[in-house]
Amino acid sequence: MAKDFCSRNFADFWPANYWPPSSPDLNPLDFAVWGFLERETNSTPHLNVDSLKASIIATWANISTDFIKKSCAAFRHRVDAAIEAKGGYIE
Numbered sequence: 001m002a003k004d005f006c007s008r009n010f011a012d013f014w015p016a017n018y019w020p021p022s023s024p025d026l027n028p029l030d031f032a033v034w035g036f037l038e039r040e041t042n043s044t045p046h047l048n049v050d051s052l053k054a055s056i057i058a059t060w061a062n063i064s065t066d067f068i069k070k071s072c073a074a075f076r077h078r079v080d081a082a083i084e085a086k087g088g089y090i091e
Contacts, residue, residue, distance in 0.1 A: 026078050032071035036063070 006013040040059045046052040081090040 026075065026082060028068075028071040028075060031078060032074065033063070033068075036067070 003015050007015070037056060037059055041052065041055040044055070046055060078090065
């Protein structure tokens with residue numbers, strides 16, 4: 001029902017079956033920021049969830065503007081790589 005509505009009302013709508021089954025992560029949050037957060041917060045063992053949450057919040061608050069800019073600047077390169085790989089795996 002929702003798919004039919006979107007197809008009728010949105011010229012650029014792509015149903016789920018149009019997307020590749022293993023779409024590469026092109027979003028800077030996916031390919032850079034989450035990995036950075038994971039590496040930083042997991043570098044020290046956490047005894048409980050509160051400790052992990054505090055580590056995530058502190059790490060997020062201390063991400064440099066330069067890191068975010070560089071992550072976003074890599075977007076075009078990742079799009080070009082995904083096109084070259086025909087939607088396949090990219091590093």
